[in-house]
Amino acid sequence: MNTFYKILFGLSLLLATGCKQATGNKLYLGNRQIKVVATTTMIADLLNNAGKGRVLVESLMGPGIDPHSYEPRESDVSRLMDADVVFYNGIHLEGKMADLFEESSKKKHVFAIADGLLPADIRKEIQTNTPDPHIWFDVQLWIKCLEFVSAKLIEIDPENSAIYNTNKTNYLATLNDLHKYVKQQSEKIPNEQRVLITAHDAFGYFGNAYGFQVRGVQGINTVAEANSGEIGSLATFMVKNKVRAFFVESSVPRKNLEKLKEVAALLDPSFVLSSGGELFSDALGPKNSPAGTYEGMVKHNIDTILKALIP
Ligand SMILES: [Zn+2]
Incomplete structure (x- = not known):
């Protein structure tokens, strides 16, 4: 089986074993931690801060990896299959993963963190008018992404909202200091x-x-x-x-x-x-x-x- 068909096969398994619940975004986790898959290392870091103590985060792309040209591998499909929730950047940063996100979102919670921003926050490339995905370089926009991610974790795991609110307050202070420093x-x-x-x-x-x-x-x-x-x-x-x-x-x-x-x-x-x-x-x-x-x-x-x- 070539890689393409293996990924397709993996996707059909993903749909068969999906765990999204019918009642809103809440997941039935018991005492276990939330398994999060993030695409880039920046998003994995954001989730590690926002979900400290409650999440196990894996990043699909490692250091030095270019997300624009990243092609999903067979092992990525099994990591997605295994996840409770997937966070990606959006605005076409992960240009070659769009189909995978669309298929996964039928059964999994899949969130683009750029959805935490307003249309007016999104910069467009001057010559082509193309929306720019590199939102993490304005620390104040990253703060909005933190708020978005924290809200989603609370929807998924409302019993532990106090933990997510404390994490948010702590990391917000770090990010505000960082913005001042830059x-x-x-x-x-x-x-x-x-x-x-x-x-x-x-x-x-x-x-x-x-x-x-x-x-x-x-x-x-x-x-x-x-x-x-x-x-x-x-x-x-x-x-x-x-x-x-x-x-x-x-x-x-x-x-x-x-x-x-x-x-x-x-x-x-x-x-x-x-x-x-x-x-x-x-x-x-x-x-x-x-x-x-x-x-x-x-x-x-x-x-x-x-x-x-x-x-
Ligand atoms: Zn780039």
């Missing part, structure tokens, strides 16, 4: 130097929230290849505005940034572009590393940006 660090960089050049356009929400002009070599989706025209126009922008630092990303190959460097050198041989360091964009750092949590990732990014833009 704001304070950003304000150390003069306005005209707040320009962020990255491998793909993941930092639009970050730019809007903290006052950075952001340009990515690729658009908001890494699936479409950057063409030489886009690389050329970005190189021209950098040379003209004397923006010397670009940032590599943990989940995106570096080849486009290397090309950018070559084109800028052709435009002005005296102009040397250099890497400002690595940012974590669509996945957290390795477990137990400083960027292995959402809070650590956001701090790593702003500290790296500050160091590169104010040498």
